[in-house]
Amino acid sequence: MVSVHTSPLAQPGTGDAGGMNVYVLNTARELARGGIEVEIFTRATSSEEPPTAEAAPGVLVHHVPAGPFEGLSKNDLPGQLCAFTGGLLRAEAHNPAGHYDLIHAHYWLSGQAASVASERWGVPLVQTFHTLAKVKNARLADGDRPEPYTRVFGEEQVASEADLLIANTAAEAAELRDFYRADTGRVDIVHPGVDLATFSPGDRRAARESLHLPPESMVVAFVGRVQPAKAPDVLLRGLARLRHTDPELARRIVPLFVGGPSNTDLYWLPKLAAELGLADQVQWRAPRSGEALAEVYRAADAVAVPSYNESFGLVALEAQAAGTPVLAARVGGLPTAVAEGRSGLLVDTHSADDWAAALRTLFGNRHLRDRLAAGARDHARSFSWEATAAGIRAAYLRAADARMRRISRAVR
The missing domain is CATH 3.40.50.2000 (Glycogen Phosphorylase B;)
Structure with a gap:
């Protein structure tokens, strides 16, 4: 190779x-x-x-x-x-x-x-x-x-x-x-x-304790390189827009970013978070792999994959294997990696309005999140x-x- x-x-x-x-x-x-x-x-x-x-x-x-x-x-x-x-x-x-x-x-x-x-x-x-x-x-x-x-x-x-x-x-x-x-x-x-043994469901409360996350909040995680093509800013802009349409729900959502910069300004995403008034809400963690990464997925209520292009989207598959539903852009291989309506939701555009609506749909409905979480692991089992x-x-x-x-x- x-x-x-x-x-x-x-x-x-x-x-x-x-x-x-x-x-x-x-x-x-x-x-x-x-x-x-x-x-x-x-x-x-x-x-x-x-x-x-x-x-x-x-x-x-x-x-x-x-x-x-x-x-x-x-x-x-x-x-x-x-x-x-x-x-x-x-x-x-x-x-x-x-x-x-x-x-x-x-x-x-x-x-x-x-x-x-x-x-x-x-x-x-x-x-x-x-x-x-x-x-x-x-x-x-x-x-x-x-x-x-x-x-x-x-x-x-x-x-x-x-x-x-x-x-x-x-x-x-x-x-x-x-x-x-x-x-x-x-x-x-x-x-x-996906490694179905490493990425498996586990204790959410224990995972949050290990990551020092608020136990009662709702967590949406972004995992990967922090670069424009991966669109972490789309998640932030969607959450900022949600503050206008459903401020109570928006305040309960904690965006968790796990990754490092990729040939970009080290501080571009934190700067954007500050401009959007989200600096106190966002959590940042260093890149990790294996069991430590599996803990991130277990700690999250959902994992966001808002990329502009993905040939497949391994992060989406790993998250689902850990029993966590995925909120992803409808691009590239993500409609294959994510079973829409069964293991996650797909968003048609990268507009702040559409991502705010998707966040509201997912985080405003506990029954939906639980149903997608159950389907996530089942969907991931078809990949190995x-x-x-x-x-x-x-x-x-x-x-x-x-x-x-x-x-x-x-x-x-």
């Missing part, structure tokens, strides 16, 4: 680390449990990182030096792809011929490097984009910068060259077809999963990393078969 811009060992929820990190690490673990040895190549970001680390039995992470360890944003990394690709090729040279059977690239930067290695080694290339530039640019948040043409062109190249593309949902498969003219015969749909890995294994076999057929035709 190739994951250039972010390591699966990094803490999700800050910088460039997010759902993709969770996806890569969990699918690698499950593939290894099924007998597939996995080696993950990522760019080294610290001189203290070991060249190779074991992430799990059968899963190795290689830290490839490519450019300065620190101070590079994701947008700076195209200039380091040659160095990274050279490191990737050298790694194979230290192994017996035919050591790698297939390359699975994550994100477009990885696809650029992996396509060179795929050609050199004569092995299939499978690509998962996770997010798509053309889709992001079509649904930009106010004040957010559009993705550069370099990325658009890079994605077009990889989409045409990969033996197989893996889409998280049918919606993403349609985007690959409509925006990138991808051959639908080369696209497999494999849903991401074991099922995701099984789908990926099938995709690998299909990619290998497609490459063999193409070689046979070329020989004839």
